[in-house]
Amino acid sequence: MAYYSPLDSLVTDDPYPYYKALREEQPVYYNEKDDFWALSRYDDVAGALHDPLSFSARKGTVYEDQTLEELPVPMMAFLDPPDHTRMRTMVSGSFVPKAVAGFKVAFGRNFVAQFDRLPGAELDVCQDLLLPWAIENDLELLEIPAESRPLWREWLNACFQRKRGNISFTAAGEEAIGHIMTFLAEEHLPRLYATEGTFLSRLINGSADGDRMSEAEALGFLFLMALAGPEDVARTAGYVLANVSAQPSVVELVRNDEPTRMNAIDETIRRDASTQYMRRTTAWDVDIRDTVIPEGARVLLLFGAANRDPELFSDPDTFDIDRRNSRLAMGFSRGIHSCLGIHVSRLQMVAGLGEFFNRVESAELDLDAAESVHAMNITGFQRLPARLKLR
DSSP: OOOOOTTOHHHHHSOHHHHHHHHHHOSEEEETTTTEEEEOSHHHHHHHHTOTTTEEOTTOSSTTOOOOTTOSSOOGGGOOTTHHHHHHHHHGGGGSHHHHGGGHHHHHHHHHHHHTTOOSSEEEIIIIIIHHHHHHHHHHHHTOOGGGHHHHHHHHHHHHOOOTTOOSOOHHHHHHHHHHHHHIIIIIHHHHHTOOSSHHHHHHHOOBTTBOOOHHHHHHHHHHHHHHSHHHHHHHHHHHHHHHHTOHHHHHHHHHOHHHHHHHHHHHHHHSOSBOEEEEEESSOEEETTEEEOTTOEEEEEHHHHTTOTTTSSSTTSOOTTOSOGGGSSTTOOGGGSOTTHHHHHHHHHHHHHHHHHHEEEEEEOTTTOEEEEETTEEEEEEOEEEEEEO
């Protein structure tokens, strides 16, 4: 009988055989012990994402969320229409490709700076390179002043140091989150309100049809920017390096051709999703494949399973640099909650990985010694030992 639980480390270490069993045997799955439902087929996951009234985000987006009714500030990821529609309308124009293209140079520059700090040819790709680089990009996007960046580096690094067996943040991470929220509320948001002409000042001071973000909404938006993007970028970039380095014939293609590099990123997002699922809560009874999911049920939309559904993706377990429908994957979600930062994330990885392969002839990644992490709905490398051969 099919089985799945995000609380079971044996499952999260390699969820894909479990996903296959779910898709084939119980595509609408109920785990009585842990009290949740799960959808694993692409069409069902996509259908739920495109039905935000039936599948509400208000009670959280990960398994362990019980209620978010007492959030200190409103956050768009946890809003349903019409509140979500209003907020999305105000900010979406700031994240289109043309609006964020100017960050590409900074993302590449940050990668080069971090690469030049590496301890030598032997390193931990995640801890020594990818996480620090993604944090620097986040500080750039958040417009954190230079004098405050050392503290922010400590806080964000604490948030992203996950521990095996702990699906939430560590105690140090929780403490850092408090510091981040206080800084944003007491120092950074007032500064942005008094600033003109920057990316963020235009975003929070702008309006759509005469409507503008409240102070609480702006604070919630900045907080999501601080935490939602950099970890996903670092984990995904680690998977890209693992996939590309395993196929030497692909390395030159990725090095010399940016569109091919983008294909590698999109195919990695499909095959090795750093976001394995999104949680929703049913607003009423929902019938899927002749099975009724009751009102108020916790439902996990399994991106990792949908992204390897053979009904849409041929030979789905294979990393295929030439795959033409990789962008149909759920890595950045779908529907009204599709990730606003999709273009920023892709831009970071295109710029950073371009700089990596400009400097590295080959990378021997020690996957046997690698340490993976599974926290909340995020998965990826926490440690990835490597030996680099420089060009």
